[in-house]
Amino acid sequence: MNKLNKNEIDYIKKKIGQKGYSFLDVQYEIIDHVACAIEELRNKENTLSLDVAFDKVHASFGIFGFSALEEGYTNQLQKRYFRQVLKSAEKLLFGSYIIISLCIAVFLYFYISIDFYPESTFMLIYPAVVILYGIEIGRIVKNKKYQKFMSFRIAGGGLGLSCTLPHIGIYLSKVMGKFSPIMGSDIAYFLPAFLLSILVASLYLAHIRQVKQTDELMALYE
Amino acid sequence: MSSKQLIKGSLIPIVLKLLDDRGAMYGYEITQHVKELTSGELNITEGALYPTLHKLENQGLLSTYLEVVDNRARKYYQLTKEGQKVKTRKIAEFQEVFLKLQHLLFPQLKWTNNE
Numbered sequence: 001m002n003k004l005n006k007n008e009i010d011y012i013k014k015k016i017g018q019k020g021y022s023f024l025d026v027q028y029e030i031i032d033h034v035a036c037a038i039e040e041l042r043n044k045e046n047t048l049s050l051d052v053a054f055d056k057v058h059a060s061f062g063i064f065g066f067s068a069l070e071e072g073y074t075n076q077l078q079k080r081y082f083r084q085v086l087k088s089a090e091k092l093l094f095g096s097y098i099i100i101s102l103c104i105a106v107f108l109y110f111y112i113s114i115d116f117y118p119e120s121t122f123m124l125i126y127p128a129v130v131i132l133y134g135i136e137i138g139r140i141v142k143n144k145k146y147q148k149f150m151s152f153r154i155a156g157g158g159l160g161l162s163c164t165l166p167h168i169g170i171y172l173s174k175v176m177g178k179f180s181p182i183m184g185s186d187i188a189y190f191l192p193a194f195l196l197s198i199l200v201a202s203l204y205l206a207h208i209r210q211v212k213q214t215d216e217l218m219a220l221y222e
Numbered sequence: 223m224s225s226k227q228l229i230k231g232s233l234i235p236i237v238l239k240l241l242d243d244r245g246a247m248y249g250y251e252i253t254q255h256v257k258e259l260t261s262g263e264l265n266i267t268e269g270a271l272y273p274t275l276h277k278l279e280n281q282g283l284l285s286t287y288l289e290v291v292d293n294r295a296r297k298y299y300q301l302t303k304e305g306q307k308v309k310t311r312k313i314a315e316f317q318e319v320f321l322k323l324q325h326l327l328f329p330q331l332k333w334t335n336n337e
Contacts, residue, residue: 003292003293004292004293005293006293009293009294028294028295029297031294031295032248032249032250032291032294032295032296032297033249033250033268035292035294036250036251037250040254060268061267061268061269062267062268062269064269068268068269068272068273069268069272071273072272072273072275072276073276075276075280076276076279076280079280220288220290220295221295
């Protein structure tokens with residue numbers, strides 16, 4: 001069977017991109033199946049042009065085209081990211097990263113005990129999120145290729161979620177104010193602030209893991 | 223002519239069995255192998271196969287690895303240890319349902335598990 005050469009593969013990649021699948025890792029999810037099908041078609045009819053063969057293969061995917069592959073890959077990335085967040089939280093609370101949690105706990109408790117307004121503990125999440133987000137924006141600026149990968153986008157979305165956490169923290173500080181006479185204000189503010197901090201840390205650690213996987217994909221595909 | 227709904231319902235045991243027999247396979251290879259084994263009677267569409275493969279991977283029954291082959295990256299699927307345990311169970315379940323349906327729809331036939 002005649003295999004497609006590198007130029008033909010690049011042409012097919014371009015055609016897949018023209019169908020609306022602009023992320024490189026999504027294109028690579030699709031390309032092997034399409035290339036195999038084209039090779040088989042051209043093996044049977046060796047006069048078939050690449051364009052016609054591509055159109056025939058695309059038609060064989062049905063009315064939704066390659067979207068089943070794209071959707072499956074995207075869902076898989078989202079589920080993988082979510083599992084990584086849970087795994088990171090587990091490591092922070094019970095595993096190898098527990099030292100980070102202990103440092104956060106000590107810092108928060110110390111801050112609450114000396115601050116006249118313990119509600120402001122939640123405001124500490126703002127600068128943490130800004131710093132982490134800033135690091136990631138720096139990563140994108142340094143290597144714009146990250147934006148071409150769906151796996152990086154999914155991770156970025158997860159980190160973006162952490163931007164909403166300070167707002168949740170402010171709401172929580174009003175709620176916890178009602179419990180402070182019962183629990184004592186130190187515990188009432190410490191527990192939710194600690195848990196929100198662990199969540200931010202888990203989202204960021206999962207993001208780093210996903211970025212590493214994107215780096216591996218980049219190395220493989222290029 | 224095979225019903226698409228029936229095939230879709232059987233896809234999981236088919237995929238698990240194939241991967242257990244053949245080791246690692248890629249998506250296109252799975253569709254072609256099924257076509258070959260059934261002399262073209264069973265045609266698994268990409269729209270049915272890939273969601274199934276992704277679902278099984280999310281459940282931890284399959285693992286994947288990428289290999290550069292013929293100028294492109296190829297994703298191979300293989301059974302995990304959990305997948306191997308589940309494969310036996312799924313095929314047994316499928317066989318049980320198949321025999322019950324057979325008994326219901328074709329009571330005159332007296333096939334059993336052992337025949």
